[in-house]
Amino acid sequence: MIEPFRRLVRPLTSRMSLALRVAILTTLSVAVTLAMISAIVYVTVAAEFKSSLDDSMLRRANDAVAANYVPTEKNDAEDALTGVKAFVVRGGELFAKAADKDFPFDHHEVAVSIGTQERSMRTVKYNGVSYRVVAVRASPGVALVLAQPMESIERALDRLKVILLLSSAVGVALAGMAGWAVAANGLRPVRRLTAATERVARTQQLTPISVSGSDELARLTTSFNSMLQALDASQHRQRQLVADAGHELRTPLTSLRTNIELIGQAADNAERSLSSEERHEIMGDVRSQLEEMTTLVGDLVELARDEPMRRDPEPLDFADVVTQSVDRVRLRAPGVTFDVELEPWLVFGESQLLERAVTNLLDNAAKWSPSGSTVRVRLTEGALTVADQGPGIAPDDLPHVFDRFYRSSEARTLPGSGLGLSIVRRAADRHGGTVDAASESGGGTLFTFVLPGSEEG
Missing domain, CATH: 3.30.450 (Beta-Lactamase)
Known part of the structure; x- marks a missing residue:
């Protein structure tokens, strides 16, 4: 019985505006309430009339019996x-x-x-x-x-019935008008949000809308503005990432194009043939530029992933991850000694991402450490510290070392894209950890990478 009624009503209500539906619902609610109140009033008054008449007639009948009335x-x-x-x-x-x-x-x-x-x-x-x-x-x-x-009671009840019907009709009409006014006024912020959404879709302009009041609709507007700000920040980061990536790719691409042109000219003109030493130098330069581009593209792909970890986190010993990273960096930095002391620390995470982050920290320490110096690596209660003996980080550069493509004036003469430490911060964020950098008083830089976990037991 109810389901057929719903199928009949749904097409009608689907064509109505929300304000009209609210007004109709308010009107129906008031109509039902007034009908119930009118019925209760009518029945109560009728019962009261009958009770009063009964009391009067019983009193007269008892008085007549007492007076021996016949x-x-x-x-x-x-x-x-x-x-x-x-x-x-x-x-x-x-x-x-x-x-x-x-x-x-x-x-x-x-x-x-x-x-x-x-x-x-x-x-x-x-x-x-x-x-x-x-x-x-x-x-x-x-x-x-x-x-x-x-007859007198029935006439009074008839008048009461007319009064109740008229007052109910007036009340329902007023409720309908009030419901429409309240719905239209209350849904004005919703219409503003709708217009703002349509404007964003049409113009791509993420302009926040004004907020008035402190009710639920005002909080909805505030949340909508926060979403617009987040979208604007995301678009800004994407544009900045593309611009920075294009800037970083321009140098290796230019070098590759120059070397390829030299090889092509040598192949086309016998008089410009390259010696064996020159060919080896050019090929070494090409190989170096390709490796730099491969690393840069990999870093860009990693940083472009804003979503949380896709792989299911697995239990692993963070000390094993650090050990593998140290072994890899030792091969690339034979002139630097690594002083390593690690304690077991069980974490749930992505081993490849953590290993890459730790490797970036160690590569950074090795790059800034002079030949024959020592990089101190410690893992205690989930806090990994990497301390080098380099020149340290300038106070003006410390707040920006984890920003994408940020490179200090001293680092611009060294190889790298400025993405390594950004990947370290991304790994820490995705695992619920933190990473900090500080310059030590005696020289050098101290990085602290902290992950939540527990000791193995």
């Missing part, structure tokens, strides 16, 4: 002035005027006359008029019955 033609005529009819029921038979012989009495009055019921109250129809009938026991086997028309 209905006669004369008494009936007098009572007719007030609209009250009086009857006597004896032994189950009605004694009254001839004109009222057909008055509809039943077992209620009989029960009162024979003593099985003390009194009775009910409503009957007689000659098209509603009567409230009350019976009290007058004496053994005799009951006094009073019947009073309810």
Whole structure:
């Protein structure tokens, strides 16, 4: 029963605006509430009228019994002035005027006359008029019955019914208008958000919108502005990454193009043939530039991944990762001694990313360490420290050493793209850790790479 109704209503509501649906829902809610209140008021007032009439008629009947009242033609005529009819029921038979012989009495009055019921109250129809009938026991086997028309009560209830219907109709109309006004005014921020979203999609301009108030819609607007700011920052980072990558790729590409042109000219012109030493020098330069481009492209791909780890993290000993990185860097930096002391530290993470980050830290230390110096590597309670004996980092450069493509004035003369330490920070962030850099007082730089985990046990 409910599902067919939903299928019938859904196409109608789907074409309505949200404000109209809110207004209709408000109107229906108020209409149901007013209908229930009107019904309760009507039933309560009707019951109160009947109760008041019953109390009045019982009091008159009891007073009449106490005064030994017996209905006669004369008494009936007098009572007719007030609209009250009086009857006597004896032994189950009605004694009254001839004109009222057909008055509809039943077992209620009989029960009162024979003593099985003390009194009775009910409503009957007689000659098209509603009567409230009350019976009290007058004496053994005799009951006094009073019947009073309810025309005045019915007229009052009819007036009350009209008043309730009119007031409910006015209330529903006012509720509909108020619901529409509230919905239209309350949904104004939503319309602004919709317009802002459409503007962003149309113009690609991530301009925040103004926020007024402190309610839920204001918080929604604030969240929307935060999203716009995040998108703007992401676009800025992407543009900066592309610009920086293009700048870094320009140098090796230029060198490669120059070397290839030299080889091509030598191949086309026998007089410009290259000696064996020159060929080896050019090929060595080409190989070096290719390695630099390969490293740069790999770093760019790694930094372009803003999503969290795709691989399921696996338990591993961070000390093993550091050991493998140290062994690899030792081969590339034979003139530097590595003083290594490691404690086991169990972490959950991506071994390849962690190994690359540690390798970048060690490569950086080896690059800045003079020949014959020592790089101190320690792993204690999840904190990896790498200390070199180089010149240290200038105070102005310390806040930027982990930025993409950032290179100090001293580093610009050395090989590298300025992405290694950015990858270190990315690895720390993706594993819930931290990385810091500091210049030591006696010279050199201290990097601290901290990962959450526990000791093996």
